[in-house]
Amino acid sequence: RKEVEQDPGPFNVPEGATVAFNCTYSNSASQSFFWYRQDCRKEPKLLMSVYSSGNEDGRFTAQLNRASQYISLLIRDSKLSDSATYLCVGETSGSRLTFGEGTQLTVNP
Amino acid sequence: GAGVSQSPSNKVTEKGKDVELRCDPISGHTALYWYRQSLGQGLEFLIYFQGNSAPDKSGLPSDRFSAERTGGSVSTLTIQRTQQEDSAVYLCASSPTYLGELFFGEGSRLTVL
Numbered sequence: 001r002k003e004v005e006q007d008p009g010p011f012n013v014p015e016g017a018t019v020a021f022n023c024t025y026s027n028s029a030s031q032s033f034f035w036y037r038q039d040c041r042k043e044p045k046l047l048m049s050v051y052s053s054g055n056e057d058g059r060f061t062a063q064l065n066r067a068s069q070y071i072s073l074l075i076r077d078s079k080l081s082d083s084a085t086y087l088c089v090g091e092t093s094g095s096r097l098t099f100g101e102g103t104q105l106t107v108n109p
Numbered sequence: 110g111a112g113v114s115q116s117p118s119n120k121v122t123e124k125g126k127d128v129e130l131r132c133d134p135i136s137g138h139t140a141l142y143w144y145r146q147s148l149g150q151g152l153e154f155l156i157y158f159q160g161n162s163a164p165d166k167s168g169l170p171s172d173r174f175s176a177e178r179t180g181g182s183v184s185t186l187t188i189q190r191t192q193q194e195d196s197a198v199y200l201c202a203s204s205p206t207y208l209g210e211l212f213f214g215e216g217s218r219l220t221v222l
Contacts, residue, residue, distance in 0.1 A: 032208040043200060043213035044152070087152070091208055096165055097142065101151035 003027060004090045006100035014108050017078045021103045023088030024070045030091040035062055035073045038085045038102065047073075047086070078107045111135065115201050115214035122191055123222050130186040130217045134203030141178055142204075142211065143186050147197045155199075158184065159207060191221045 006023040013019050025033075033050035048055065050062040050071050061074040071088055085102040092098045114133040122128050134141050143155040154168035158178045169175070173191075178184040188195055198218050202211040 034210065036211075043215050044211075045213070046210050049210065089211075094165060094167060095208070096154065096157045097208060097211065098154055099144070099152040 001026060002100075003092045004088060004098050004100045006088050006103050008101050008103060010104040010106060012106045012108060013078055015078055015080060017107075018074065018076050019078060019105065020075075021073045021086055021088070021105075022070050023072070023090070023100050024068075025090040026069070027091060027093045028066075028069060029093070032089075032091045032097065033062075033064060033071050034089040034097075035060075035071075036087040036089060036099070038087055040084075044087055044099075075105075078105075080107050080109060083107045113201055113203055113212050113214035115199075115217050117217055118215065119218045119220075121220045121222065124193060125190055127187065127189045128191055128219060130188075130199050130201075130219070132184045132186070132201030132203075132214060134182065134184070134201070135205070135212055136182075138203035138205050138212070139181070140204040140207060140209070141184050142202045143176055143184070144200045144202065145197045146200060146216075152200065155186070188219075191219075193221050195219060196221045 003026045035047040036044040037047045038044040054063040059076045063072045085104045087102045088100040116131045139160045141158040144152040156176045157165040173189045176186045198216040200216045202213045
């Protein structure tokens with residue numbers, strides 16, 4: 001089993017839709033979680049960190065569920081510019097950061 | 110520039126040749142990661158340097174791969190006797206803190222013919 005797993009999608013949603021991605025992790029001791037965004041043929045860039053109490057940044061909300069060992073990303077009022085691959089990141093048992101496979105999102109007009 | 114710098118941006122080589130990929134992290138960043146990304150795939154962890162600690166080499170796919178980080182700054186990833194399956198984008202990232210936000214370079218695209 002991979003230490004960080006996410007649904008690869010693809011997700012195709014209309015503009016204005018709300019979409020949610022989940023990512024499960026196996027290291028119950030993990031303290032560091034992030035969501036990154038990667039545009040086609042570009043390097044990943046930080047979207048947001050994930051805090052224990054959950055956090056929000058504009059249309060984006062990140063949550064952590066320690067009991068079920070998953071993190072989530074909610075995007076409200078989707079824009080065309082949100083089309084990208086979303087990568088979750090967690091701390092492995094070896095104390096390094098590992099990426100999920102990425103979830104591809106396409107927002108359609 | 111102030112970001113992570115990688116070179117070369119593109120490298121085409123023949124099977125069996127050795128290649129060196131360079132990463133210049135953001136000044137002062139103690140952590141440095143190398144990842145590999147094949148077309149349409151996720152990021153595969155290769156190696157992790159944190160301060161003066163011994164590097165975590167557990168992701169290196171074979172003994173043809175090695176990396177070093179000199180003076181806690183610049184890192185070089187070396188692939189010996191390249192194979193076609195080594196073709197990928199090699200991404201370097203640095204972080205100012207242990208398990209903190211990663212700042213990526215633009216990657217080195219390696220094509221092995």
